[in-house]
Amino acid sequence: MRLDVLTIFPEYLEPLRHALLGKAIEQDIIQVGVHNLREWTSDVHQAVDDSPYGGGPGMVMKPSVWGPALDDVAAGTGPAASCSDLISSVPHRLLGTSSSDAAAPRLGEESPTTKPLLIVPTPAGVPFTQDMAARWSTEKHVVFACGRYEGIDQRVVDDAANTYRVEEVSIGDYVLIGGEVAVLVMVEAIVRLIPGVLGNAASHQDDSFQNGLLEGPSYTKPRRWRGLDVPAVLLSGNHGKVERWRRDQSLLKTAARRPDLLEAAQEAGLLTKRDQQVLDAGTPLEE
Ligand code: ADE
Numbered sequence: 586m587r588l589d590v591l592t593i594f595p596e597y598l599e600p601l602r603h604a605l606l607g608k609a610i611e612q613d614i615i616q617v618g619v620h621n622l623r624e625w626t627s628d629v630h631q632a633v634d635d636s637p638y639g640g641g642p643g644m645v646m647k648p649s650v651w652g653p654a655l656d657d658v659a660a661g662t663g664p665a666a667s668c669s670d671l672i673s674s675v676p677h678r679l680l681g682t683s684s685s686d687a688a689a690p691r692l693g694e695e696s697p698t699t700k701p702l703l704i705v706p707t708p709a710g711v712p713f714t715q716d717m718a719a720r721w722s723t724e725k726h727v728v729f730a731c732g733r734y735e736g737i738d739q740r741v742v743d744d745a746a747n748t749y750r751v752e753e754v755s756i757g758d759y760v761l762i763g764g765e766v767a768v769l770v771m772v773e774a775i776v777r778l779i780p781g782v783l784g785n786a787a788s789h790q791d792d793s794f795q796n797g798l799l800e801g802p803s804y805t806k807p808r809r810w811r812g813l814d815v816p817a818v819l820l821s822g823n824h825g826k827v828e829r830w831r832r833d834q835s836l837l838k839t840a841a842r843r844p845d846l847l848e849a850a851q852e853a854g855l856l857t858k859r860d861q862q863v864l865d866a867g868t869p870l871e872e
Pocket of ligand 1: 708755759761762
């Protein structure tokens with residue numbers, strides 16, 4: 586997967602080089618270009634914003650800068666062509682192995698889409714979900730356009746639909762200073778779902794939201810810590826019992842914290858009769 590980010594603060598995207606994302610870069614599972622939007626300005630001040638038509642506070646980002654920038658990033662032309670991809674900060678443990686050996690086959694590559702996906706983070710966007718992360722994890726080319734100030738001139742987003750499939754997306758009901766942090770959030774959620782990125786392929790199968798429920802608690806050694814014991818069932822070696830206990834914990838936590846998710850799971854027919862008994866009892870049926 587290729588990821589390109591357009592921003593006036595390229596340094597904000599530095600975390601993409603680290604930890605598992607850095608490893609994914611090193612393994613050539615993802616290629617990441619971070620582009621400074623000011624490279625597409627033509628005035629001496631490198632201005633990217635101007636006052637809003639109709640008045641009001643703040644500034645709006647200029648279409649005359651964003652338009653050519655998005656055209657170039659889609660086509661790999663202009664300043665976008667001379668931008669070097671991010672280099673992983675992860676120590677090079679894989680030297681000597683071919684990157685294609687390390688990269689898992691990608692769904693997006695099997696069914697090429699005509700237009701790249703453009704994601705525009707904005708508090709006025711549709712809420713980002715795990716489902717979107719899963720769908721977008723099979724894309725070939727995803728571009729993020731980071732707005733600042735009062736946002737980007739709407740015509741940029743409207744016009745970009747000629748070149749991209751455009752999604753305006755919010756990461757939550759709060760307002761950030763700009764889209765960069767939202768991009769970090771979305772990239773992490775998307776990239777960890779690409780086969781080969783998480784060490785253990787099963788690691789994300791029990792994720793919160795993956796099955797419509799929140800994930801239950803986890804424990805590791807020691808068995809007893811500060812007077813608190815690991816639940817006995819997890820030491821029983823009985824796989825069936827452990828799975829049922831985890832399911833119960835997941836149901837009860839979801840009921841307590843996210844009744845909206847539970848209701849959706851019920852409506853989607855994702856709950857068994859036994860699940861419903863646990864919820865009615867308000868406690869695990871067995872330990
Ligand atoms: N930009 C500012 N606030 C945002 C939010 N909540 N989600 C996505 N992008 C944003």
